[in-house]
Amino acid sequence: MKEIIRKIDIKLEEVNNLLRISNKQIAQYNNIADIHIQSSMNRGYEQFYCVDRAMNTRKYLKISDLVKYSSLIQRDYDIKVNKKLVKMQKKLTRIAKNLREIDLSEIKAVYNKQPSAKKPYITPIIPSDEVFIAKWYEEHKGGQNSYPIEGNIYTEKGEQVRSKSEKILADLFHKYNIPYVYEPMIKLANGRRACPDFAVLNLRTRETLYWEHLGLIDQEEYATKNMEKIHGYEESNLALGENLLISMESSKKGLNTKTVEKQIQKKCI
Template sequence: MKELSIEINIRIKEINALITQSTTRIRKYSNYEDIHVQSNLSRGRNQFYYIDKKTHKKEFIKGKDMKRFSKYIQRDYDFAVNKKLLQIQKKLMRIEKDIQGIDLGQVKEIYEMQTPSKKPYITPIIPSDEDFIARWYEEHKGEQNTFPIEGNIYTERGEHVRSKSEKILADLFYKYDIPYVYEPKIKMNNGHMACPDFALLNKETRQTIYWEHLGLINQDEYAVRNLEKLHEYEESSLILGENLLISMESTKKGLNTKLVEMQIKKKISKTL
């Protein structure tokens, strides 16, 4: 529900910005005459008429006079847009108010409030975070890549990794209390097996996100090979920026940890 609330707040901000812009537009029409322009199609040609609301006078607008009356067409459009934006704003505000009382955490609390003696006899409809994370680790085994690892680089959690950058990444995940495994094995849609650098769990959404670090992007052969890998991921429903994230470096430019932390906070642990 928190994701939905965030989405509603984004929409409200968008609508509020448009209302501000729209309100600025319609202010300039305060001194306009109460004239409205109508149009119809006659023998395949558009014809325009203006109606004076005070006198109820209706007259044909000649082509040469359209520039003069076009401002009334714009004005009517702007007022219609403003009215619709205010209606949407009102609906969104009502939805925002309604969803404040909707939280699946309340369902989780029913289990948490049970006495310790009763819990062993209950299978909760929504697993606790601890149970879900434990099951996630069982389903996502790490260190599945059989290719030998050279060097002596170890993470804070003790994993033997292939590069200093992978250690930095792993230690950042550990720092932010993100469940992760190093080099899990996943099956691609074409039957190939792949070992992404990391599998991560967004505890809030319970979504699994994979992370690839591209360490030699300035080397042509390496770059081509990884572009093919990313294409294979995409064909297997691992979409870059959604459930697949990447970090990059080259022999001249190292890993940007600030960008990594931005991705962590935006995509994996939004509560930070």
């Protein structure tokens, strides 16, 4: 559902942009006479006529005459396009609104409102949050990176991590009660395996997101290596900014925790 709404929003924005251009174009035609160039087919040939609605006249035109009426031809085209864009805008706006009003939480609520004594005998059509989280943890195992962790940096949940920034990230996930695992393993499209820093679960959408923290982006070798890693993710249907999130810092500029927290609130909750 989220992906469908996203695509509709993209299409709606495209239509809105075209409509803004179109509105500017037709605004210049307010003072042009109510004269139109019409066409019809006669024995396989296209014929053109100049129709003056105010004078109620219709004059035959040669093809060579059309250049004299180019502004009218452009105007009629622009008006037709504008009308179609307005219809498309209304239709897409209505569809997007209707889709957003479809809230599956109402279905979940039917189970949640059942008496506790009844719940053991019900298999809900949408698994409860508790069941879904438990299954998610079974399918997303943490601690899969075999490279040794040095230092003594631990999260609030007691997990050993590689950097203070990773601890900050983990503790923010914990703060917002976001299910997460540190260093899960995923299989890429090229057959290789990779261990993103975190897998997190957006419980509202039940979507798994992956988070990479880039800690040394001002070091050329590190930046190049991680750019290749990001490309590998994108080739494996992980879209940057959607189900692949990144944070970064350099030797001169540390992790911006306010920006990170906003991103967590926007994408992970």
